Amino acid sequence: MFSFYLFPISYAFLTFPIAAVLFTLPFLIVQYRKYGYVHFYRALLLYLFLLYMMNAVFLIILPLPPSIHNAPPAVESYAQWIPFHFLEDILKETAVVADQPRTYLHLLKERAFLQVFFNVLLTVPFGIFLRYYFRTSWVKCLLFSIGLSLFFEITQVTGLYGIYDYPYRLFDVDDIMMNTAGGMIGYVAAEWLSSLLPKIESLDDKVDLAAKRVTYTRRGLAFLFDWFVMSPILAILAVLNVPLPYAAGVVLYFIVLPYFTNGQTLGKWIVRIRLTGKSDKITLYELFVRYGLLYLFVGGLNQLYIRAGIENLPDILMVIATFAMFLFNAWFAIHVLRCVFNRNRQLFYEKKSGTRHVIK
Structure with missing residues (x-):
C-alpha cells in the first residue's frame, strides 16, 4: 500500500x-512588484x-x-x-474486533x-x-479545500479532462469530505505551528528598501x-526605412523614455527599479553617457560587425574584424563577470555616467 504512494511522490x-525553473520568473516578478525585494524565508x-x-497532483493522477x-x-x-x-468498506474488510483493543493495530x-x-x-x-x-x-480555507478536492475528483472522473477514453479512477463524495477535513485540520494545526515559526506579516518590518x-x-x-x-x-523602424534603426531605437527607448519617466523603462518598471544619477532626477547627459557607452558603443560595434558580414567584405577584413570582435566581447564579458562577483566594482558605463539602480 505504501509503495503505491511512493511512486507518484x-x-x-x-x-x-x-517546475521550479518555470515558477521562478513569475515568482520574482510578483516578489519585486509586491515587496520590492525577495525574502529568503518567503521564497523557501x-x-x-x-x-x-x-x-x-501526482498522487491523484498517477499511475x-x-x-x-x-x-x-x-x-x-x-x-x-x-x-x-x-465506513461500510472498513467494516467489511477489517479484522478489528471492537472488544479486543489489541486488534486495533x-x-x-x-x-x-x-x-x-x-x-x-x-x-x-x-x-x-x-x-x-x-x-x-x-471560511476561505474551507472553500479552497472543497475546491481543491473537487479539482482532484473532476480530474480523475474525466480521465484527465478527456485525454483518456474512460475514467481510471472514480468520483467519490467521501474523498471530498476527507480532503476537506484534512484542509481544516491543517488550518487548526497552523495556529500552533505559527507560534514556532517567524510571523509572515512581520518579515518586512525592519527592511529599508533604500539601502x-x-x-x-x-x-x-x-x-x-x-x-x-x-x-x-527595431523591426518596425527597419520596415519604415528609418535611418540607422538600431541607434534610433536605442535613443528613443533607453534615453528619451527614461528621461521623462525619471529613470524607468518598461523592464525596470516591471521589476520595480529605476536609474538615478548625481541627483534624484536623472539627466539626459547621464542617460546618454550610460547608454551611449553600453548600446551605441558596445552594441554598436557588434551591429557594425554583423552589417559587415551581410555586405560581404573581403575575407581578410572579415578575419581581422572577427578576431577583434572576439577580443572585445571577451573583455566585456570578463568585465561584467568581475563586477557580478565583486560588489565593490562598477560596470564601466555606470562609473563614467555616475548612474546606478535603486528600488522604486
Whole structure:
C-alpha cells in the first residue's frame, strides 16, 4: 500500500527542478512588484508549497493507464454519492474486533482505512499553508479545500479532462469530505505551528528598501524585458526605412523614455527599479553617457560587425574584424563577470555616467 504512494511522490521530486525553473520568473516578478525585494524565508515557503502541490497532483493522477484508449471501469456508475460509505468498506474488510483493543493495530494495514487516512493527510499541508502563509480565514480555507478536492475528483472522473477514453479512477463524495477535513485540520494545526515559526506579516518590518542593493539578477530580468519590447520596435523602424534603426531605437527607448519617466523603462518598471544619477532626477547627459557607452558603443560595434558580414567584405577584413570582435566581447564579458562577483566594482558605463539602480 505504501509503495503505491511512493511512486507518484518520487516522480514529483524528480520533476520539481523543472517546475521550479518555470515558477521562478513569475515568482520574482510578483516578489519585486509586491515587496520590492525577495525574502529568503518567503521564497523557501513558496517553493515548498509548489513541491507540496506537485506531490498532491501526482498522487491523484498517477499511475496512469498504459494507453489513452483504456477500457471502461467495471462499475455501474463513475461516481459514489453516498456520504460515509467508507465506513461500510472498513467494516467489511477489517479484522478489528471492537472488544479486543489489541486488534486495533490491524487498521494500519487495511486498504480501506489507509485510503481514508491518506485522503485526510493529503490536504493537511494545504490548510497549514493557507493559514500560516496566505493568512486566510477559516471560511476561505474551507472553500479552497472543497475546491481543491473537487479539482482532484473532476480530474480523475474525466480521465484527465478527456485525454483518456474512460475514467481510471472514480468520483467519490467521501474523498471530498476527507480532503476537506484534512484542509481544516491543517488550518487548526497552523495556529500552533505559527507560534514556532517567524510571523509572515512581520518579515518586512525592519527592511529599508533604500539601502538594499539591486542585484544583477533583477537587472538581468529588466534587460530581458526591455529587449523583448525593443525587438519589434527595431523591426518596425527597419520596415519604415528609418535611418540607422538600431541607434534610433536605442535613443528613443533607453534615453528619451527614461528621461521623462525619471529613470524607468518598461523592464525596470516591471521589476520595480529605476536609474538615478548625481541627483534624484536623472539627466539626459547621464542617460546618454550610460547608454551611449553600453548600446551605441558596445552594441554598436557588434551591429557594425554583423552589417559587415551581410555586405560581404573581403575575407581578410572579415578575419581581422572577427578576431577583434572576439577580443572585445571577451573583455566585456570578463568585465561584467568581475563586477557580478565583486560588489565593490562598477560596470564601466555606470562609473563614467555616475548612474546606478535603486528600488522604486
